[in-house]
Amino acid sequence: MKLPEGRTRIISGSDLFDSLPDEIVIFILCKLAATASSPLDFVTVLLTCKRLNTLGVNRLVLSNAGPETLAVSAKNWCDEAHRFLKLCIHAGNKEALYILGMILFYCLQNRGSGASLMAKAGIKLHTPALYSLALIQFNGSGGMKNDKDLPAGVALCERAAFLGHVDALRELGHCLQDGYGVPKKVEEGRYLIRQANVRELASILCTFDATPFSSVSPPSIACEFHSDQQRPDLTDSYERESPCPPISSLRLLNRYWSNVPKERSHPANRFLVEWFNLRSGGIPGPGLRMCSNERCGRPETRKNEFRKCSGCGKVNYCSRGCQAYDWRLHHKVECAPIDD
Ligand SMILES: [Zn+2]
Ligand SMILES: [Zn+2]
Structure with a gap:
């Protein structure tokens, strides 16, 4: 029988998939691990057959697993989920280092191992890990109030901000403005805070660009007062200084914020x-x-x-x-x- 154009007859006892070299299957699985929208999407493919199950835990595939593939749920936390994250860590995956580090530090209260995993992710220039470590130093988390190490927090923030982490840039700006863990440089601090606001605004405008108009309500003008209302400072550790003066980028950011579809958190x-x-x-x-x-x-x-x-x-x-x-x-x- 003649097959339609583009179709190949499957010879009995063999299969086109079997004839694919391992390198190609691993390449496809790497793409899947990097872009899957949940661990289930990835695991379901691995459960299809023995070959995919074996190649799916290949070092290269696990090292490419993206944050959503590693997004284990707290409800389903078990030894298998822990082992899966450890497997990815051994394959060199920095997202897995960070996620397991946060779980150990905050949820399982294994502070030493958690901080150590986050530090390893930080060494691999994982910006959320650098920022999280900075917060641990600023707050003295896991220790006493005297364990706060402000200069270490500033140094970690500096690193994360240099690599493009907006919250780290904002935190660094406030540190400079208030002289918190670093010599006071008010103008430089305000400049960094403005930069953080501008970058955030730019990312919001990109979201508007990429979002169909019908799904986004127009910017609200009804809450003008609250939109431009000055955000109060935080008390305790920071000095009470007059906050950064209102600027157009911050005003725009506040005005558009409530209408922007929020990205999923990490x-x-x-x-x-x-x-x-x-x-x-x-x-x-x-x-x-x-x-x-x-x-x-x-x-x-x-x-x-x-x-x-x-x-x-x-x-x-x-x-x-x-x-x-x-x-x-x-x-x-x-x-x-x-x-x-
Ligand atoms: Zn928080
Ligand atoms: Zn309040």
Whole structure:
């Protein structure tokens, strides 16, 4: 029988897939591991046949696994999930280093191993790992208040900011502006904060560009007052200085923010949020609080570790980045002076 054009007859007892060299199958699996939208998407393919199962755990494939392929869920956390992340770490995957590092440090309270894995990811220039390590140093997480190492936090922030991490750039700007862990350079600090706002605005405009108009409501003008309202400082560790003066980029950023479809947070943050919601209803321990940015998931490791909003004193954040994010998303309409 004549086959349609482009079709090849499958010879009985053999198969086109069997005739593909391992290198090509591994190449395809690398692409899949890098772009899968969940661990299930990847694992389902591996369960198809023995050959895919074997080649799927090839070192090259595991080293290419992207953050969403490694996004294990807190609900399904088990020895197998732990082993899978370790397998990826042994293959040289820096995302797996960071995700398991965050889980060990914050959820399983294995601070030493968690920080060590994050440090290894940082050495491989993984920017969220560098930024997370900076926050651990700024807050003295896992230790006492005296264990804060501000210059180390600044150095880590500097590295992450240089590699393009916007929250690290903002944090560094505030450190310079306030003389926090670094000699005070107000103008330089304000310049970096403006840079962080401009970069964030640019990424928002890119999102607008890539999003069909029908799915985005027009920028709101009804909440003009709140949009331009000045974000209060954080109290405790930072000096109370007059914040950066209003600038057009910040005003634009605030105005457009609520209409922008939010990107998913990093799988490590999603794991933390889910973990503490499932196990303790959002309370990480007696007298301890979660970061008020609902997408962060970092818990306090000792009482009063996080700084609170100086405007209302009702919310607390692990970092300036989380405060800035939550301010735009929720807190600007909720924040009221303590006296009120
Ligand atoms: Zn936070
Ligand atoms: Zn407030």
